[in-house]
Amino acid sequence: MQITFALSFASMVMMLIFNVFSVVYYVRNRLDLSSKRNVEGNIIRAVVLVALFVFLQPHIFYVTATMFIVNIYLCATNIHYTRKMTPELNINPKAFSQKAVKTLLSSGVWNSVNQLSTTLMTTLDLLLMNMFVGAGPSGQYSLVKTLPNMVQQIASVMVGVFVPMLLIDYAKNKKQQLVDDVRFSVQFLGAIITIPLGFLMVFGVDFFHIWVPTQDAQLLQELSILTLIPLIVTTSLNTLYNVYTVTNKLKTPALVWLALGILNVVVVVALLKFTDLGIWVIPIVSLIMGLARNLTFTPVYAAHCLGLRWHTFYAAIFRGCLCVCSVIAVSLVYRSFFIPQNWPQLIIAAIVCGGVALVGNVFIAFEKNKRARFITLLASKFHLPVPGQPKHAK
Secondary structure: OHHHHHHHHHHHHHHHHHHHHHHHHHHOOOHHHHHHHHHHHHHHHHHHHHHHHHHOOOOOHHHHHHHHHHHHHHHHHHHHHHHHHOOOOOOOHHHOOHHHHHHHHHHHHHHHHHHHHHHHHHHOHHHHHHHHOOHHHHHHHHHHHHHHHHHHHHHHHHHHHHHHHHHHHHHOOOHHHHHHHHHHHHHHHHHHHHHHHHHHHHHHHHHHHHHOOOOOHHHHHHHHHHHHHHHHHHOOOHHHHHHHHHOOOOHHHHHHHHHHHHHHHHHHHHHHHHOOOHHHHHHHHHHHHHHHHHHHHHHHHHHHHOOOOOOOOHHHHHHHHHHHHHHHHHHHHHHHHOOOOOHHHHHHHHHHHHHHHHHHHHHHHOOHHHHHHHHHHHHHHOOOOOOOOOOOOO
16 A cells, blocks of 8 residues: 555656646647547556556556556656757746746636536535435436536547647737637537537437436436536537636636535535425536526636627627537437437437538538638548648648
8 A cells, every 4th residue: 555655646746747848739739749648658557557467466556556657658758749849948947937936826726726616516416416315316317427528528628629729829919819719619619519419419318228228218318408408508618718727817717616616516405405306406406507607707707808898709609509409400300210229320320410410510600711710620630631622731
C-alpha cells in the first residue's frame, strides 16, 4: 500500500510540474498530437499492466506503477514537442512573475468552484436518488444517464477543437474573428450533437429493449427524454463556457453556478422528502435548472465578457437547437417503416438517420457563407476529400 501511495503521489507531482509543457498543443492548435499521445499512453499502460500481472506475482501497486510510466512518457513527449514546435520558448528564472502566478492561482480557485458546482448539479443525483428513493430506481436512473453522459463527453471533446482557435483570436485582439468563431462553434456543435440526441428521443424504447430487455423500456425512455432535452441546449453552449476562461472572467459564473448547484440540491431533497414524485424529481429539476441557466445567464454573460450586446449569441443557439427537429423528423419517418429488433438494425438506423439529418442540419444551422467552412472542417477531421479542392491540396 505504501508503494501504491508513493507512485500515485509521484505521478501527481510530476504532472503538476511538467503539465505546463502541454500548452504547446494549444499554442500551435495541434490538439491532434495531444490526442495521439494519450492513445499511445493508454496502449503502453495496457500492455505493461497485462505483462506485469501475467509474468509476475500480482500486486495492487502495478496499477499506479503503469500510470507512473505513462506519465513519464507523456511528459517526455510534451517537452519534445515544445522544443520542436516552439523553440522560441525557454525556461528563464529571470522571467518569473508574481503577478502571473497570482492570476493563475485566482483562475484555478474559481475553476475549482466550478467543479464543485458541477458536482452539486450533476454528480450527486444518483446518491440522492439512492438515499431517498431506493436502490432499484437509482439503478434505473443510472441506466438512463449512461448515454447522455457519453454525448456530453463527446461534446466536450469536440469543443476542444475550437478552444485553441479562440485563445489565439483573443491573444491577437481579433475581436470580430473571435465572435465569428464562437458563433460557428455553437452552430457546429448544434448540427452534430443533436443527431444522437434526436435519434435517442425517437429510438430510445428500441434501444432500451435491446440493451436491457428485463427493464421497463417505456419508463426508461420517458426518463431519458427528460435528461436529453436540456442537453440540446447545453451541448451547443459548451463553447461559451470557454469564453469565460479565454477572457479570464471566471468569478461571476463560478458564484452563480455554485448558488444554482446549492439550490438544485435543496430543491431536489425537498421534493424527494415531501412529495410522491420519486424517480421523476431529479430529471425534472435538472431539466428546469439546466434550461433556465443556459438560456439566460450563460449566453448573456459570455456576450458581456466580449463587450457585445446581450442577445449576440441567441441566433446561433436557436439555429443549433433547431437542428434536433430535422433529426426527430427523419427518425420518425424511418421508424414508421422499420422498427429495430437487434443491434445491427439499430446501428443501421442510426447511420441512415444520422446521415440524412446531417445534410438537413447543414442548411438549418449555418448561413450560406459558413456551410463551406463546416464541410471543410468536418472533412479534415475524418481525412476526407474536400469538395471543390484537388485531391492532393493541403
